[in-house]
Amino acid sequence: LAKTTQPISMDSYEGQEVNITCSHNNIATNDYITWYQQFPSQGPRFIIQGYKTKVTNEVASLFIPADRKSSTLSLPRVSLSDTAVYYCLVGDRGEYGGATNKLIFGTGTLLAVQP
Amino acid sequence: NAGVTQTPKFQVLKTGQSMTLQCAQDMNHNSMYWYRQDPGMGLRLIYYSASEGTTDKGEVPNGYNVSRLNKREFSLRLESAAPSQTSVYFCASKQGTPYNYGYTFGSGTRLTVV
Numbered sequence: 001l002a003k004t005t006q007p008i009s010m011d012s013y014e015g016q017e018v019n020i021t022c023s024h025n026n027i028a029t030n031d032y033i034t035w036y037q038q039f040p041s042q043g044p045r046f047i048i049q050g051y052k053t054k055v056t057n058e059v060a061s062l063f064i065p066a067d068r069k070s071s072t073l074s075l076p077r078v079s080l081s082d083t084a085v086y087y088c089l090v091g092d093r094g095e096y097g098g099a100t101n102k103l104i105f106g107t108g109t110l111l112a113v114q115p
Numbered sequence: 116n117a118g119v120t121q122t123p124k125f126q127v128l129k130t131g132q133s134m135t136l137q138c139a140q141d142m143n144h145n146s147m148y149w150y151r152q153d154p155g156m157g158l159r160l161i162y163y164s165a166s167e168g169t170t171d172k173g174e175v176p177n178g179y180n181v182s183r184l185n186k187r188e189f190s191l192r193l194e195s196a197a198p199s200q201t202s203v204y205f206c207a208s209k210q211g212t213p214y215n216y217g218y219t220f221g222s223g224t225r226l227t228v229v
Contacts, residue, residue: 036218042223043119043205043223044205044218046217046218046219087157103218104160105158105159106157107156107157108157
């Protein structure tokens with residue numbers, strides 16, 4: 001079962017750049033790394049997905065080193081509305097190491113943005 | 116676009132009662148999922164359906180049953196509700212290969228079992 005490790009919580013102030021790092025030492029060769037955002041009382045929302053190097057969209061950037069054993073979600077100039085739980089996920093492995101069609105969530109990182 | 120629609124949004128049950136949580140998606144996705152989220156915790160997978168006609172157990176399937184009624188609909192049934200099943204239930208769907216993790220989630224059903 002592929003597993004990720006990320007900090008339980010982080011604090012930041014408005015206008016700062018926030019970097020959340022996730023460790024996934026057992027990531028499989030074909031796996032992508034995906035990040036979700038969850039606000040209180042809502043379902044998770046897809047933020048960004050990448051395989052290697054750097055991916056950027058209108059919300060965030062994702063940095064993945066060559067060994068792919070970790071990844072960093074970067075949120076530029078956060079605001080109060082970015083206060084949420086952020087989940088890092090990689091694919092689940094089946095009994096014989098093959099990809100399954102399910103996504104297993106960890107506990108995520110609670111980002112608290114203060115004025 | 117509706118995306119993933121869950122009904123009901125709130126429900127209170129007495130211990131031993133049964134109920135079915137409904138989920139429907141309008142994105143023509145092949146795979147559908149049921150998760151539960153307890154207060155302060157991450158999401159745990161209950162059951163999933165990789166494609167129409169198939170269902171599989173997730174991390175915490177005990178006490179639940181599912182039905183993939185058609186490509187659009189995936190229901191979750193609690194046959195005899197217990198207080199330990201008090202939680203927020205999320206339905207999700209996705210399209211594509213096992214390596215595509217772009218899930219779309221519903222807004223959740225808040226279930227309280229007393």
